[in-house]
Amino acid sequence: MLIAKQKKKENIAEYLLYMWQVEDLIRANKLDIELIKANVIEKFDQPDDVKKEMTDWYEGLIDMMRYEGVAEKGHLQINKNVIIDLTDFHLRLLKALSEPDYKAVYYKTLPFIVELRTKSEDKSIPELETCFSALYGYLLLRLQQKEVSGETQAAIAQISSLLRALSVKYKQEKDGELDLN
Known part of the structure; x- marks a missing residue:
């Protein structure tokens, strides 16, 4: 909850990846708030009222996961x-005459997106979700200390560039520093 709040303000891409990690963390703890308290919340050096707020946040996510049918995946x-x-927002950036740098990053990333989508079972997944899924999968492989090919690393580097650019532009717009009209 504390990290999510900070990431949501600072970097929307990191926020989304973090939230996907939280979903997996909840699943790893069997959607059991007592396990989450012991394995996650108690690891934070925070006052009791903050820990209570964190517990409420995780309980809310658990309830949503059950209600929405995403307890397993x-x-x-x-x-x-x-x-x-x-x-x-991405589509607005692509249409904006004032964003040639963003468009350049996107078109440099597009071949990797197309390749990933051809390998995907679900072709209806939006391009950006494909990018986030690729990056999240890469992060999981790194956590498992699995070897990643140079080709995959190059693709991830380019996808990261796109998501970084998107996040910067998104924050600029939220802060009132970007006008796409």
């Missing part, structure tokens, strides 16, 4: 909404 609607919002 998939993403919460709140996280899907971030993808929808980012996709809308």
Whole structure:
């Protein structure tokens, strides 16, 4: 909760990846708030009122995961909404005459997106979700200390560049520093 709040303000891409990690963390703890308290919340050096707030936050996510049917796999609607919002923003950036640098990063990334989508079972996944899924998968491989090919690392570097640019532009717009009209 503390990290999510900070990331949401500072870097929307990191926020979404973090929230996907939280979903997996909840699943790893069997959607059991007592396990989450012991394995996660108690690790934070925070006052009791903050720990209570964290517990409430995790309980809310657990309830949503059960209600939305994503206890085993998939993403919460709140996280899907971030993808929808980012996709809308991404399309606005691509249409904006004032954003040639963003367009250049996107078109440099596009071949990697196309390749990933051809390998995907679900062809209807939005481009940005494909990018986030690739980056999240890469992060999981790194955590498992699995070897990653140079080709994959190059693709991830380019996808990261796109998501970084998108996040910077998104924050600029939220801060009132970007006008796409």
